[in-house]
Amino acid sequence: MYVIAVYDVGIDRLNKVRIFLKQYLNWVQNSVFEGELTKAEYIKVRSEVKELIDEDVDCVFFYHVRDKKYLGFDEMGTRKTNIDTII
Amino acid sequence: MYVIAVYDVGIDRLNKVRIFLKQYLNWVQNSVFEGELTKAEYIKVRSEVKELIDEDVDCVFFYHVRDKKYLGFDEMGTRKTNIDTII
Numbered sequence: 001m002y003v004i005a006v007y008d009v010g011i012d013r014l015n016k017v018r019i020f021l022k023q024y025l026n027w028v029q030n031s032v033f034e035g036e037l038t039k040a041e042y043i044k045v046r047s048e049v050k051e052l053i054d055e056d057v058d059c060v061f062f063y064h065v066r067d068k069k070y071l072g073f074d075e076m077g078t079r080k081t082n083i084d085t086i087i
Numbered sequence: 088m089y090v091i092a093v094y095d096v097g098i099d100r101l102n103k104v105r106i107f108l109k110q111y112l113n114w115v116q117n118s119v120f121e122g123e124l125t126k127a128e129y130i131k132v133r134s135e136v137k138e139l140i141d142e143d144v145d146c147v148f149f150y151h152v153r154d155k156k157y158l159g160f161d162e163m164g165t166r167k168t169n170i171d172t173i174i
Contacts, residue, residue, distance in 0.1 A: 001159075004150060006093055008117040008167070029146055030095040031118050046161060055164045059116055063091060064159040065152065072088075072151040074133060077142045080095075 002068040003042060005033045005049075009058040016052050017060075021045070029079070036068070089155040090129060092120045092136075096145040104139050104147075108132070116166070123155070 005025060009017050018027065024045050025033035037045065042064070049060055065071045092112060096104050105114065111132050112120035124132065129151070136147055152158045 004091070006116060006119050029093060029148060032093050032148065046163065050163050053164055057165060059164040059166055060162065061116060061119065062159075062161045063150070064161075065157055066159075070152055070157045072149075072153075074149045074151075075147065076133065076137050077140055077146040078144065079146055 001037055001039065001042060001064050001066055002071060003035060003037050003045075004063040005045075005060065006063075007031055007049075007053075007058070007060040009053055009060065013053055013058065017049060020048055020052060088124055088126065088129060088151050088153055089158060090122060090124050090132075091150040092132075092147065093150075094118055094140075094145070094147040096140055096147065100140055100145065104136060107135055107139060 003025065005021060007017060008031065021027070021033045024037060024041055025035035028034050042062075046062065053060060090112065092108060094104060095118065108114070108120045111124060111128055112122035115121050129149075133149065140147060
């Protein structure tokens with residue numbers, strides 16, 4: 001399955017969430033990771049993120065499609081070149 | 088088509104982009120809008136956003152599926168209740 005994770009997480013927990021997500025997905029924009037996951041990985045990722053965030057304050061969405069071919073994509077502007085060096 | 092727009096836009100242009108997107112899509116998270124658009128609306132939205140951002144600095148992604156039924160979704164944490172009152 002192809003997964004897009006978008007998050008609005010407090011600064012105190014942000015790096016932990018990013019470091020964790022980076023193990024499974026690609027960081028593509030400031031608050032967005034995406035990539036191919038198995039069903040088992042997806043369950044693990046959600047479970048772990050749930051532990052890392054403060055559910056009363058933070059918010060994480062996971063969008064997913066069965067196959068990347070079902071997902072259209074357009075981008076504009078400039079991707080940060082240093083996005084992988086921030087954490 | 089069902090569209091998810093995620094953006095990383097400089098503070099000087101942020102409100103203009105949000106006010107514009109809010110005319111066509113629902114604001115669901117700090118940097119995320121989503122909703123149903125016709126193909127014509129989608130072209131118009133991309134064209135207008137391109138005018139509003141600084142393409143050398145900002146970055147906007149549009150993910151889309153032909154029908155919302157192809158898009159899986161899971162969320163955790165808390166959606167901001169006042170997200171629609173920020174702008």
